[in-house]
Amino acid sequence: MQAGVTIPKITFKTRVRDESVGGDNPFRWQDVTTDEYFAGKRVVLFSLPGAFTPTCSTYQLPGYENGAADFAAEGIDEIYCMSVNDSYVMNKWAASQNLENVKVIPDGSGLFTRFMGMLVLKDPEGFGFRSWRYAAVINDGVVEAWFEEPGRKDNNDTDPYGESSPETVLAWLKANK
Numbered sequence: 001m002q003a004g005v006t007i008p009k010i011t012f013k014t015r016v017r018d019e020s021v022g023g024d025n026p027f028r029w030q031d032v033t034t035d036e037y038f039a040g041k042r043v044v045l046f047s048l049p050g051a052f053t054p055t056c057s058t059y060q061l062p063g064y065e066n067g068a069a070d071f072a073a074e075g076i077d078e079i080y081c082m083s084v085n086d087s088y089v090m091n092k093w094a095a096s097q098n099l100e101n102v103k104v105i106p107d108g109s110g111l112f113t114r115f116m117g118m119l120v121l122k123d124p125e126g127f128g129f130r131s132w133r134y135a136a137v138i139n140d141g142v143v144e145a146w147f148e149e150p151g152r153k154d155n156n157d158t159d160p161y162g163e164s165s166p167e168t169v170l171a172w173l174k175a176n177k
Contacts, residue, residue, distance in 0.1 A: 005143045008115035010034050012105055015087040027091075034112070037105065038141045041077040046135040046164055047107075047118065050127060051085045051093035055161050060133075061097055063166035068101030071166075074173035076137075078103060084110040084119070084130045107131070118148075124157035135164035137173065145172055 012034075015027040037043070046064060048056040064071075064079050071079055079102045083090060086108035094104045105112075113119045113131045122130045132152040137145040147169055149160040162168065 010112040042139045043078040045080045047082040047131040048133050049130045051083050051089050065102045067166045080105050082107050121154040133164050135169050
């Protein structure tokens with residue numbers, strides 16, 4: 001992936017809270033398209049191997065969550081976290097992380113991730129197909145900047161972290177005003 005590329009058109013299967021549903025689990029299915037997430041906005045999208053995993057839960061997601069005001073000051077409208085996990089998992093993870101600033105996007109089938117060229121097999125961890133760790137600044141559906149961890153390949157049993165960190169992306173935004 002590189003700057004100037006338009007992101008793929010995908011419909012994500014999400015679960016949204018709807019009190020009219022009632023009961024102990026007041027959620028309903030809602031399709032959300034890439035246009036709804038990205039059109040007319042400048043966003044940071046970061047994708048990671050899995051919800052509830054150590055690096056993702058300890059560093060990457062909290063770093064973006066805690067740095068949201070700094071990203072907004074650099075012209076970012078939204079921060080999205082994507083993973084090849086279903087909406088149930090992503091919603092529970094978001095709740096467990098007490099997210100207020102970062103919105104999660106479930107890529108349960110891995111379709112968006114595959115079209116982005118970032119779907120890798122992670123069998124050493126027992127994950128199956130997952131996203132390679134990356135981040136991007138996306139402006140109105142077009143990649144403005146790309147931050148990919150080194151070593152992307154199937155069954156790479158390492159999980160590098162640095163290129164897609166909030167610190168790296170924020171530094172790029174500040175340097176490229």
